[in-house]
Amino acid sequence: xxxxxxxxxxxxxxKNFGPTVALNNVSIKIYRGQITxxxxxxxxxxxxxxxxxxxxxxxxxxxxxxxxxxxxPASMIExxxxxIGMIVQEQGTxxxxxxxxxxxxxxxKKFGKxxxxxxxxxxxxxxxxxxxxxxxxxxxxxxxSLNMQDRKxxxxxxxxxxxxxxxxxxxxxxxxxxxxREIIYGIMRKMRDEDKxxxxxxxxxxxxxxxxxxxxVLRDGVLITTLSKEEMNEDVIKRCMVGREMxxxxxxxxxxxxxxxxxVLRMKDVTTAFGMLMNFSMELHxxxxxxxxxxxxxxxxxxxxxxxxxxxxxEGEVLDLRYNEPISSPKxxxxxxxxxxxxxxxxxxxxxxxSIADNILAAGFDKIQRxxxxxxxxxxxxxxxxxxxxxxxxxxxxQDVQYLxxxxxxxxxxxxxxxxxxxxxxxxxxTRGVDIGVKAAMYQLIxxxxxxxxxxxxISEELTxxxxxxxxxxxxxxxxxxxxxxHAGGMNENQIIxxxx
Amino acid sequence: xxQKIEAKTRKAPSKIDARLIGSLAPVAGLVLVVVVFSILxxxxxxxxxxxxxLASSVITTAMCAIGAVFVFGAGYFDMSMGGSLCIAAVLGAxxxxxxxxxxxxxxxxxxxxxxxxxIKGLLASYVNxxxxxxxxxxxxxxxAVVLVIMGSETTISLASxxxxxxxxxxxxxxxxxxxxxxxxxxxxxxxxxxxxLGVKAKNMGGNxxxxxxxxxxxxxxxxxxxLMGGLGVALAALLLLMRTRTADASMGGTLGTDVMVALVLxxxxxSGGPRxxxxxxxxxxxxxxxxxxxxxxxxxxxxxIQATRGVVFIIVVLVSSLSYRxxxxxx
Numbered sequence: 152x153x154x155x156x157x158x159x160x161x162x163x164x165x166k167n168f169g170p171t172v173a174l175n176n177v178s179i180k181i182y183r184g185q186i187t188x189x190x191x192x193x194x195x196x197x198x199x200x201x202x203x204x205x206x207x208x209x210x211x212x213x214x215x216x217x218x219x220x221x222x223x224p225a226s227m228i229e230x231x232x233x234x235i236g237m238i239v240q241e242q243g244t245x246x247x248x249x250x251x252x253x254x255x256x257x258x259x260k261k262f263g264k265x266x267x268x269x270x271x272x273x274x275x276x277x278x279x280x281x282x283x284x285x286x287x288x289x290x291x292x293x294x295x296s297l298n299m300q301d302r303k304x305x306x307x308x309x310x311x312x313x314x315x316x317x318x319x320x321x322x323x324x325x326x327x328x329x330x331x332r333e334i335i336y337g338i339m340r341k342m343r344d345e346d347k348x349x350x351x352x353x354x355x356x357x358x359x360x361x362x363x364x365x366x367x368v369l370r371d372g373v374l375i376t377t378l379s380k381e382e383m384n385e386d387v388i389k390r391c392m393v394g395r396e397m398x399x400x401x402x403x404x405x406x407x408x409x410x411x412x413x414x415v416l417r418m419k420d421v422t423t424a425f426g427m428l429m430n431f432s433m434e435l436h437x438x439x440x441x442x443x444x445x446x447x448x449x450x451x452x453x454x455x456x457x458x459x460x461x462x463x464x465x466e467g468e469v470l471d472l473r474y475n476e477p478i479s480s481p482k483x484x485x486x487x488x489x490x491x492x493x494x495x496x497x498x499x500x501x502x503x504x505x506s507i508a509d510n511i512l513a514a515g516f517d518k519i520q521r522x523x524x525x526x527x528x529x530x531x532x533x534x535x536x537x538x539x540x541x542x543x544x545x546x547x548x549x550q551d552v553q554y555l556x557x558x559x560x561x562x563x564x565x566x567x568x569x570x571x572x573x574x575x576x577x578x579x580x581x582t583r584g585v586d587i588g589v590k591a592a593m594y595q596l597i598x599x600x601x602x603x604x605x606x607x608x609x610i611s612e613e614l615t616x617x618x619x620x621x622x623x624x625x626x627x628x629x630x631x632x633x634x635x636x637x638h639a640g641g642m643n644e645n646q647i648i649x650x651x652x
Numbered sequence: 653x654x655q656k657i658e659a660k661t662r663k664a665p666s667k668i669d670a671r672l673i674g675s676l677a678p679v680a681g682l683v684l685v686v687v688v689f690s691i692l693x694x695x696x697x698x699x700x701x702x703x704x705x706l707a708s709s710v711i712t713t714a715m716c717a718i719g720a721v722f723v724f725g726a727g728y729f730d731m732s733m734g735g736s737l738c739i740a741a742v743l744g745a746x747x748x749x750x751x752x753x754x755x756x757x758x759x760x761x762x763x764x765x766x767x768x769x770x771i772k773g774l775l776a777s778y779v780n781x782x783x784x785x786x787x788x789x790x791x792x793x794x795x796a797v798v799l800v801i802m803g804s805e806t807t808i809s810l811a812s813x814x815x816x817x818x819x820x821x822x823x824x825x826x827x828x829x830x831x832x833x834x835x836x837x838x839x840x841x842x843x844x845x846x847x848x849l850g851v852k853a854k855n856m857g858g859n860x861x862x863x864x865x866x867x868x869x870x871x872x873x874x875x876x877x878x879l880m881g882g883l884g885v886a887l888a889a890l891l892l893l894m895r896t897r898t899a900d901a902s903m904g905g906t907l908g909t910d911v912m913v914a915l916v917l918x919x920x921x922x923s924g925g926p927r928x929x930x931x932x933x934x935x936x937x938x939x940x941x942x943x944x945x946x947x948x949x950x951x952x953x954x955x956x957i958q959a960t961r962g963v964v965f966i967i968v969v970l971v972s973s974l975s976y977r978x979x980x981x982x983x
Contacts, residue, residue: 461865485867499865502858505926513855514866516848523847551926567866 156182158348159204159222159317164213166199166372168557173199175372176213181317186339186349188363190356191392196372197352201319204350205237206230218316228257236315238323238335244294244302251276251290254309279312280305284334300331311338317348324353336362354446356385356652368392389648401591402619403440403598406638410622413437414472415606416575418458421467426453427630430467435575435606440597442621443610446651450630452494455579455610459491460484485514487575490568494579494610496557500564503553507545507563508534510552514567537566542592558589565596576600579610594620618642626650678919678932681968682939689946696949697942704822708895710941711829712737712888716907717914718840718933719884722849722877724915725928727857728776729784730878733885734907735794740764741889742798745808745899752815754894761893762886768794769882773875791908798901810897817897825895836887841930843880853877857924913961914940916968 159181166174174196181187189197203210206224215222217233224230227237244253251269254276255261262268262275269291276290285304294302303323310318320339324332339349339362353359359366360383368375368391375391416435421428428450435441443451456462458469460480469478471487478484481491493499501510511534512525519529534548541562545555552563561581568576578597582590597607597620611617617624626634626647634650636642689697696702716733723730740761748757772790776783802808810817820828844850852873855863864870893899912922918936920928943964947957 459865481864481867482869491865493865498859499861502855502862502926505854505858509851509854509858509926510862512851513863513868516851520848524842525846525848525851527846 156184156346158183158218160216161200161204162214162216164200164203164215165211166196166203166208167211172372174203174210174213177369177372177374179367179374179377181348181350183316183348184343184346185364186343186351186362188359188366189350189352189369190354190359190366190388191369195369195392197369198321199372200369201237201321201350201352204230204317205235205319231313231315234314234316235319236310236313236317237319237321238303238307238310239321242299242302243306246294249273249291249293250280250288250297250305253294253305254279254290254312256309276308279308283308283311283338300327303327304331304334307335307338315347317350318342319350319352321352322354324355324358332358354652356388360385360388386645389645392648402594402616403601405598406622408438409639410439411437416458416478417470417472418454419467419470421457421469422465423450423453423457424463424465426450426462428453428457429630431627431631432467433625433632435608437606438601438604439622440601440607440609440620442617442624443608443627444612444614444617444624444647444651445627445633449627449651451610451627452579453630454627455491455494455577455608458484458577458608459489461491485571488571488573490514490571490573490576492561492564492568492576492578492581494583496560496564496583501552501560504551506549507538507543507552507555507566508548510563511537511566511570515570518571533570537570541566541569541596558585561585561589561593565593569596569600573605575606575608577608577610580612581609582611582613582616590616614644614647618644618647675919678917678935678939681917682935682942685939685942685946689942689949693946693949697946702945702949704826706941706945707826708829708892709945710938711833712892713907713910713914713941714833714934714937715836715884715888715891716881717884717911717918717937718837718930719881720911720915721840721844721920721928721930721933722853722880724920724922725844725850725857725924726853726873726877727860727924728772728874728877729782729922730772730787730881731784731908731912732772732787732790732794733881733911734904735791735798736765736768736882737885737889737892737904737907738798738901739768739794739801740886741893741899741903742801742808742901744889745810745893746801748810748817748893749808749813752813752817754817754890757893758886758890761889762883765882765886765889766879769878769885770875773878776878777871777874787908795901802901807898807900810893819897820894825891828894829891832887832891836884837930837934840880840884840933844928844930849873849876849880853924854926854928857928858926909961909965910937910940910944913965913968916965922969 157180162178164174164177177196177200179200189200191197202208204215206227206229224233245256251273255272259267262272273291280286280288280290283304285308288297288301294305297305318339320335324335327335339351342349351359351363364380365377366383366388367377368388370392378387413436414434415437418431418433421431427448431450431454443454445451453462457464458478460469460478460483471478474487478487478489484491497503502513508530512530515533516525519525519533521529538545538548543562543566544559552560555563581597582593585593597609601607609617609620622638624636624642624647625632626636628651634647636647686697716737720730720733743764744757744761747760748754751757772786775786852863852868855866855868856870856873860870892903914936915932916922916936917939918932918934920932943961944957947960952960
């Protein structure tokens, strides 16, 4: 590729969130007249690159160049002014105002200093909509008159109207139907033909291979490879996405024990009120690690909540076969020896302003209660024991959990359930945002619990840890079972991905 | 460079200092209020007669504020305690007059307080509206109910009881009040710090989702904290009746805001959660009472006192939200 076409370049770009490394020395070049695809598993760093480029957040270290000059946008507004437009996955329109006002949000000055010339604004907005081929809509109508997908198109019109030189499309197509997708593909091709650059992030291999001129694969914040159109091959891409060396006993070492026939928990025909778990059935055996995998929005997180009685069920039931009673509330699940680690640690699993002791006690006070009383000596012994067993790094049990690192926070959450000696643990992304060292410790802990005869449901977005840990793996797609794998029968990454996508 | 290192080393111990300052600040605030107003009132604040008057008003506010630590601690912003006290006291007084018995009157006061607490607890648990909206509505409903009960009467006096009721000397009532307050304070201290109730309430106030996912029964905890608040109100209403021997529609008029200001002055965030503490109710109640009294002695009108209290409240909220990094206001 001719170097005069180079528009964006990063050199050794790094981004850390606490101990978590999101980007590790990424050097990437983006050229004009090309659609550059970015692909990788969740958390591989795709969106981190584009958010740094657009000015949403600064890098931890490394350099960026835009049109040959050093690039340090302080905000998304500055990024947009420099010519970087971004269409994101989340909803970005403001309710309560018209379509035209949404398109010119923050740029009302264009239409008059004191009084805004509304008719001119509407006329211009109509032009912006026409320009992307979104016809048959009145720009003066309130934004609420459009459905979610059409609102996305309004955002696209807004971004394209600013005439950016680099357009970032970040997992936008999942929210769109075929018509919307065609519009977006059309815009991307048009921009390429106008000698501008497009960065396209997607989980959909097919559309990436169809649309992109080059495809860059990221894994764990590291740039693995960049493939040209000719080199793009489904198997190669998948291998690059997930293939990673497995070392020693990082995961579980021993798979020799056969799974017990005893079923402890049965979920039957469950449809959840939120999310999209549909008519789902599964069984959990004693002493097994059952993995649940799938892409985001496949219903696996709702499944976890449903198992703990924390999700309203429209149909079906979760039945504990040891006590032969349905699990319908967290309180009851707790009584029957269940534990639940939420994916959203800070919002759902911890009281951030509370001490380590208060957080752990929240789930374990009944274990050390004497009559109606909680004695300080018992509390201290219980908490200190857990801090020691889990090697939680802290100054004292009175320290607020908000000042702990991600890994240590997660250890506190584990402490809540380890202390109770739970028999059935539902872990939703237990190693999310946790560094490698703590990860290894968590895997060992989970394996230890399995050996003690506890049953563990491990929900994860990371295929490698599911393969490394689970006796059985259920893959979900669109709220339904898409495939089941057993360790004995072999778990092949490519086969699993095939089922997922 | 050298300066940087110095700044860093200075930062580490400052965290501990902040903690210590945080726990001593309420006491310092109390001392400050007493000293400033003693000077401003040329000692009148600490005169024997004024201290006598203060003692009784401290008892009422402290009783309610200590109970309120449970309610606010669990994350419920309750401004309707004054109304609850008024209804309980008026109905209690009516029963006392009819029966001539303090005991029967107290049974009624306690029953009414508990019923009101349960109503609040149910509203807070089952209706998905921020609770403080209810308390504003409840406050006006409560005062309307009192007016209906009172009918044409303006004051209910125990002197008109069917059987003559024992009146208590100032010394007697003071001793009784202090004993009751001390017992209640001790009871609450144990409940909050040495039983699971405190853990549950603090976790609920800190993060209700995490509390629920830890298996805490949020409904029963909610009911319990309101019952603790109701107990404080009931005891306060009884002591007030024993002392004044009268009840009227204006009882507990400023109690809602007094309790609120007391908790903040006592050093706990109104959003509740892990930083809640029983001592906040007691220390804060003493501070706000001295403040009210000092302002009154200085000859300020009721309106001026209200305005000054508002200013003090805002300052305290501002200062404490600086140190607690937000999270002072209710959810």
